[in-house]
Amino acid sequence: MIIARQQDVTDVVLAAMDRAPSERLRTVMASFVTHLHAFARDVKLTEAEFEFAIDFLNRVGQATNDSHNEGVLFSDAVGLSTLVCLLNNGQDGATETAAALLGPFWRANAPPTANGGSIVRSPTPGPALFFEGRIRDAQGTPVPGVRVDVWQASPAGMYENQDADQADMNLRGVFDTDAEGRFAFRSVKPAGYPVPTHGPTGDLLRAQLRHPYRPAHLHVLAYKPGFKTLITQIFVDDDEHLESDVVFGVTRALIGDFRKGEGASPAVDVTGEWYNLAYTFTMEPGEAVLPRPPIK
Ligand code: BEZ
Ligand code: FE
Numbered sequence: 076m077i078i079a080r081q082q083d084v085t086d087v088v089l090a091a092m093d094r095a096p097s098e099r100l101r102t103v104m105a106s107f108v109t110h111l112h113a114f115a116r117d118v119k120l121t122e123a124e125f126e127f128a129i130d131f132l133n134r135v136g137q138a139t140n141d142s143h144n145e146g147v148l149f150s151d152a153v154g155l156s157t158l159v160c161l162l163n164n165g166q167d168g169a170t171e172t173a174a175a176l177l178g179p180f181w182r183a184n185a186p187p188t189a190n191g192g193s194i195v196r197s198p199t200p201g202p203a204l205f206f207e208g209r210i211r212d213a214q215g216t217p218v219p220g221v222r223v224d225v226w227q228a229s230p231a232g233m234y235e236n237q238d239a240d241q242a243d244m245n246l247r248g249v250f251d252t253d254a255e256g257r258f259a260f261r262s263v264k265p266a267g268y269p270v271p272t273h274g275p276t277g278d279l280l281r282a283q284l285r286h287p288y289r290p291a292h293l294h295v296l297a298y299k300p301g302f303k304t305l306i307t308q309i310f311v312d313d314d315e316h317l318e319s320d321v322v323f324g325v326t327r328a329l330i331g332d333f334r335k336g337e338g339a340s341p342a343v344d345v346t347g348e349w350y351n352l353a354y355t356f357t358m359e360p361g362e363a364v365l366p367r368p369p370i371k
Pocket of ligand 1: 148177271322
């Protein structure tokens, strides 16, 4: 068909894509093109805006490297990562879920750590944190043998890969749940931090007068064959940015009960301020798939 007017374009493109052997590819691309064209018509996208958008897309790619993933950051900042997470967890979006977005800072191969051990691998000033996790299945039965990856920012609000003062893999570790589905570790209380704003996502946040902060949190990735991999975050309950997380990751179920310790801490060498956090995770039945690490 020869295109005669703007109204024809969408149908012509849809017809051109209709022979793809993969049914899923046909479904996804037909919907994508339909919505994309409707969007361009809706805002009457100008040529200058179109050029800007292409440049933005190119800059997202150019800003991505082994230690920074601008594509993930952009998806996070427009709420797409959280939407996809909520659509695919909690019985496919039907119920509340313990899942949250992965974010760009997960690294594979964090050090295996004994239950109760410390993930503080170089001097990291700040209040100590004693974490006790439990993993249950949907019926409330403890799940042993879950591989649990944890990672977090320091009390200064930096991940080790962003901070020359921290040892490699500081505040990262991998645990196995015991026979009662428990895992525990010692760390430091994380602080909130600004997401990286040197790339095009930062430009967008500034243009929208949005602050770049995430409320303080711990990341958890729980993996065991037979269960849907649980990727989540536990948030510090008194953080000032809980209601305005720049990447929309906070749900009520994920706000932790950080209890300030009184008296002697559980570790003889912790004499200053310390906190305790207990949290129970529920894993859904499903496929145990690991995401691709966003950075190396
Ligand atoms: C994070 O929590 O690590 C994170 C998530 C989204 C954007 C930036 C950082
Ligand atoms: Fe984080």
